[in-house]
Amino acid sequence: xxxxxxxxxxxxxxxxxxxxxxxxxxxxxxxxxxxxxxxxxxxxxxxxxxxxxxxxxxxxxxxxxxxxxxxxxxxxxxxxxxx
Numbered sequence: 088x089x090x091x092x093x094x095x096x097x098x099x100x101x102x103x104x105x106x107x108x109x110x111x112x113x114x115x116x117x118x119x120x121x122x123x124x125x126x127x128x129x130x131x132x133x134x135x136x137x138x139x140x141x142x143x144x145x146x147x148x149x150x151x152x153x154x155x156x157x158x159x160x161x162x163x164x165x166x167x168x169x170x
Contacts, residue, residue: 110138115161122159129153129165136162 112127132149135142139154 108137110136110162111165112162113165124157125161126157
């Protein structure tokens, strides 16, 4: 059983690094509709990126969080292609 909690993106987290909070997504899924409906499937530790309006986190330590927002675009990838 998984226990989840919802956080607003303005709540503080133990990770305050600007680079970590920048909006990005390595696993973006979009529908084929026009406009597309895209969501990021990335899991981040303890918080979602700074543009996330609806963040869902597990209560584990560290928390595993996913942004539940739906957009008509994908954010740029978090990891560079050279990694």
